[in-house]
Amino acid sequence: MVVNEEQECAVCFQAYSRQKRIPRVLHCSHTFCTPCLDLMSSYHSGIRTISCPLCRWITCSRVSLTLSGTLWVNTEIWDQISCDQQLGEEEDTMEEWIHNHTEMPPLSPSRHSGFKSKLQKCLKTLSCVMLQAD
Numbered sequence: 001m002v003v004n005e006e007q008e009c010a011v012c013f014q015a016y017s018r019q020k021r022i023p024r025v026l027h028c029s030h031t032f033c034t035p036c037l038d039l040m041s042s043y044h045s046g047i048r049t050i051s052c053p054l055c056r057w058i059t060c061s062r063v064s065l066t067l068s069g070t071l072w073v074n075t076e077i078w079d080q081i082s083c084d085q086q087l088g089e090e091e092d093t094m095e096e097w098i099h100n101h102t103e104m105p106p107l108s109p110s111r112h113s114g115f116k117s118k119l120q121k122c123l124k125t126l127s128c129v130m131l132q133a134d
Contacts, residue, residue: 006076006077006080007077007080009021009023009031009033009036010030010053010054011032011033011036011040011053012033012035012036014033016033016077016078016081017081018081020033020034020035021033021034021035022034022068022078023074023077024037024067024068024071024073024074025071025072025073026052026057026059027057027059028054028055028059030052030054030055031074031077034067034068037050037067037071038067040053041067043063046062046063046064047060047061047062047063048060048061048062048063048065048070059071
């Protein structure tokens, strides 16, 4: 199997991005996306360890540090992430937000029910407009 680290993560085979799937470099110089590194992390006595799935080199850091505070971003890959891909990711994020916020929990009848109904209509209209724009 040929691994193309320049375009996608070798674990999840998803394209790298600048928001969700940031390419981070382990101490062995292999690169993987941040969510996969989170899943591969193990914690032992205040130490986070990540065993590289390609070469088995173990990268260690303090548990108190986040991955963004521990591992460098692979700037060669970062610079190759296209603006179109970044814009597409931002649109996905907006669609997720709209999907998660158009349904409001039921409230007991009150003087604010008119406002709630108008807000729901506004959000649904916005989501329809955004979906039609695609």
